[in-house]
Amino acid sequence: GVVVSVWVLSGVLAYFATEAAVRHSERQVWDRTTRECALACSVVLGPFFLVISVELLLFALIGEGLAHDRMRHYKDS
Numbered sequence: 001g002v003v004v005s006v007w008v009l010s011g012v013l014a015y016f017a018t019e020a021a022v023r024h025s026e027r028q029v030w031d032r033t034t035r036e037c038a039l040a041c042s043v044v045l046g047p048f049f050l051v052i053s054v055e056l057l058l059f060a061l062i063g064e065g066l067a068h069d070r071m072r073h074y075k076d077s
Helices: 002-024 032-045 047-067
Strands: none
Touching: 002 032, 002 047, 032 047
């Protein structure tokens, strides 16, 4: 019972983390096929997909911050 509860909860959290990662990416393509893929991966992989989706969200947030950083770290020639 506990294993199934953890699997389902981590699958739900992975789905929403994947949605957040996609919405923070540059393309923001959260269409039907992306939702279906995220749903299937979260059901099948559970906690493993949670780790993957959290990493994707982290990379998307870091990339978003780097893309909006206008400070130059070099001299223009």
